[in-house]
Amino acid sequence: MSRYPWRNTSEDIAGQAQSQWETPSGAQEKADAAELAAKEYSDDNLNAHIGTGGDAHALAVPNAAAGFISGADQAKINSVSTGAEVNQNTFSQVNNVLSTSKTDTLTVEGGIGITVSGNPVTRKLIITATGESTPGAHGSSHNNDGSDPIPDLVLLREDFDSLTPADIGAETPAGTQEKVDDLGATVAVQLADIAVNVKVFGAVGDGTTDDYLAIKAAVDSLPTTGGKLLFPPGTYLLGSTVTVNKTVEIVGAGFATVITGSANPLLTTDQDTSHKFSLSNCKVVTTGSNIGVYINKEWSGGAVQTFQIENVWFYANGNAGSLLKIYGARESGVSTCIFEGILSWAGSYGSAIGVELVGDTVGGAMNLQFQNCRFLNIYQAVKGFGNSSRSDLFAGFHFNNCTTIGCNIGVEFANGGVFTYGDGMIDFCKSPIILRHWGAFNIHDNYIACKDEVDTAIWVTGEYGNTIEGSIHDNEIFTYGEHTSPDMTARGIFIDAATGSGGVQHIKIHDNFFRNLASTVYVNGKNFTYTTYMIQIHHNDVTKCKEGVHIGQYAVNCTVDTNLFDLVTTPIFDLGTRTIKENNRVDDLFGKNSGVFAVSSTAGTYTYQVTHGLYAGPSYVVASPNSTQTRDLGQFNISFDETFIYFNFSTPTASGLALKWAWIAGV
Structure with missing residues (x-):
């Protein structure tokens, strides 16, 4: 086909001589114009195709017909550096190890205490170090003369290097020591607030497993300054005694936390008075004749607050032993606790004790507070015995708002001084209060009831030595029974110097209410060496009693005044020496005092x-x-x-x- 369609292709134009004739007029111009138009049309369509890029054609496919590539692929090709190879090596050198092949493998090996492992799934390399670390010489490179000095360390080193012996021996700047002490105290408080859970150390609390080793481990884990042990709900069995040799606070989850076992005692302290002990929110159950908690402090001087026990239910699951025994502890307290036994009036009373307080010639319990405590169905609620030759080392026992019910003996103290029992109740006990060889006591604002017609509510005796300076006032004292009963021998207050080797002196009995007793106040001496001396009985209200006040033969300088007797067979019986009796009233003029x-x-x-x-x-x-x-x-x-x-x-x-x-x- 001819390139120029307007020409006659049958003619061999090239081989012809120049035409001897001209084309028709205007034909050449038309041919030129048509050629130009065709060229412009071809050029425009080619440019439009170039502008749309390879998207106008199929993309190139490997091992297939040729095609065009996208602009994105072209950009990737343009970014390939000159000299790049297919499957080029991933590294060329690591720690002077050269890569010489495209398939070289880099292996990371461990050493002593170093384990290397990999996870193909997560594509992670794990390096684990165990054992002790021995510092090397790396730290020296950071010093001022090292290869990699740290600026701050260089300055610090220069300061130390410039110190003279005189500087080193000098005092620290003012206030520095105080700040250090404050910081130490703050850290100590924060550590103390961190509770260690005994179950973390293996305690089970199922009532069958011996948890001794686990609890001991928990105690041992605390810093030397001590801390807090947490006992979650459970029954923790102790086959051996746990000794608390630090300042430790044991905290339970209420009475659902039970500490029990065959250990005797279950818990005890060491004798270091700087180690304080605290127990709260739990139940302690003893078995047989064992001791529950033994506060054992060897006091040698000074006043140290050594323990605090709060909201603990002590239960004697046997008929002997002491639920809480205290020796040498001072300036401490027991509050909102229950001391309960299994005393049976029909059978043996046993000998279990709620709280036992001990003193000897070296030291003893002193200045202890008992607040809002209850003693129930136990042989003896409180027993406190010091040493008769060192009664000065056993003193200061205060009971406030405490309740004692159904005990053979309520509160008994001997060989000491300073005792108060106030705002409480002692009910259905055979011997509610006994004081022997005691100095300075105050029994006030209590409800005191004897169990039987033969009991004594308050017995104050000179047994073991003189008992002096006491006050019994504002109490309601009576017995269950009728004063008209032929078996009635009960006494409200017995001031007794006839027992033992001491007298009873300077006792005030006032503003009490007595009823249903054989004798309201019975005062008796042994002889004129061991006498009852200066017993003051005044402002008492006595009703339905066989005898009001009995002053025995060896009572000296007693006073009976301003008392009110109602339905009393014998208001005052006096065989004493120099007894003063005045201003007493008898309301029932004829009743029992007639015949x-x-x-x-x-x-x-x-x-x-x-x-x-x-x-x-x-x-x-x-x-x-x-x-x-x-x-x-x-x-x-x-x-x-x-x-x-x-x-x-x-x-x-x-x-x-x-x-x-x-x-x-x-x-």
Whole structure:
């Protein structure tokens, strides 16, 4: 086909000589114009194709027909550096190890204490170091003369290098030591607040497994300054005693945390008074004759707060032993605790003790507070015994708002001083309070009831030595029973110097309410060496008692005044020396203080006498025949002194007649 379609291709134009004739007029111009238009059309379409790039054609496919590549692929090709190879090596050199082949493998090996492992799935290389680390010489390179000095370290080194011996021996700048001490104290407090869970150390708390080793390990894990041990709910069995040899706070999860076992004791302290002990929010159960918790501190001087026990239920699952025993501890307290046993009145009382306090010739418990505690069904609620030769080392026991119910003995103290029991209750106990050889006590604002008709509510005795300076006031004291019972021998307060080798002196008994007793206050001495001396009994209210106040033969300088007696058979019985009796009142003028005496003789003169029990005698006495046959009694008159009322008869006409009488007391 001819390139120029407007020409006659059948003609061999090239081989022809120049035409001898011209083309028709205007034909050449038209041909030129058509050629130009065709060229422009071809050029425009080629440029449009170039502008759209390879997208106008199929992409190149490996091992297939040729095609065009995309612009993105072209950019990748342009970024390939000159000299790049297919499957080029990933490294050329590592720590002077050269890569000489495209398939070289880099292997990381461990050494002593170094383990190397890999995870193909996560494509991670894991390097693990174990054992102790031995510092090398690397640190020296950072010094001022090293190869890689640290600027701050260089300056610090220069400061140290410039110090002289005099500088080193000098005091630190003012305030520095205080800041260091404060920082240490802050750190200590923060460490103390961190509770160590005993179950982390293997304690099970199932009531079967011996948790001793686990709990010991937990104690040992605490810093020397101590800390807190947490006992989650569970029953922790101890086959051996856990000794707390640091300042440790044991915290349970309430009574759901039980500490028990065959260990004796279950928990104890060391004798270092700088190690404080705290126990709270748990239950401690003893077995057999074992001790629950033993606070054992060897006190040698000074006052140290050594322990605090709060919200703990102590339970004696046997009939012996002490739930809490304390020796040598001082300036400490027990609050909101329960001490309970299994005492059976029908059987043996046993000998279990709620709290046992101990003193000897070296030291003893002192200055302890018992607040809001309860003692239930245990042989003895509290037993405190010091040493009779060093009673000064056993003193300062204060019970406030405590309750004791159903115990054989309530509170008993001997050989010490300073005891208070106030705002509490001691109910249904055979011997609520006993004090032997004691100095300075105050029993006040309590409800005290004896169990039986033969018991004594408060017994103050000179056994082991003199008991002096006490006050018993504002208590309600009585027994379960009737004062009219023939078996009634119960005493409200027994001031007893007849037992042992000491007297009882300077005791004040005032503003108490007594009822249903054989004797309200019974004062008795052994002889004039061991006497009851200066016992003051005043402002007491006595009702329904056989005897109000009994002053024995060896009582000296006692005072009975301003007491009120109601329905009391004998308000005051006095055999003492220099007893002062005044301003006592008897409200029931005739009731129990009246009687009937039979005339048993017809002698010319006959005298009857009766003890009236009043201070300095009554104001007057009235009497009348107990028969309409007044004349048969003959003539009679009445007289009295500080002790007796006398009925004098003259010439009665018959025996077997009677006289009824009553005294009327004055002020």
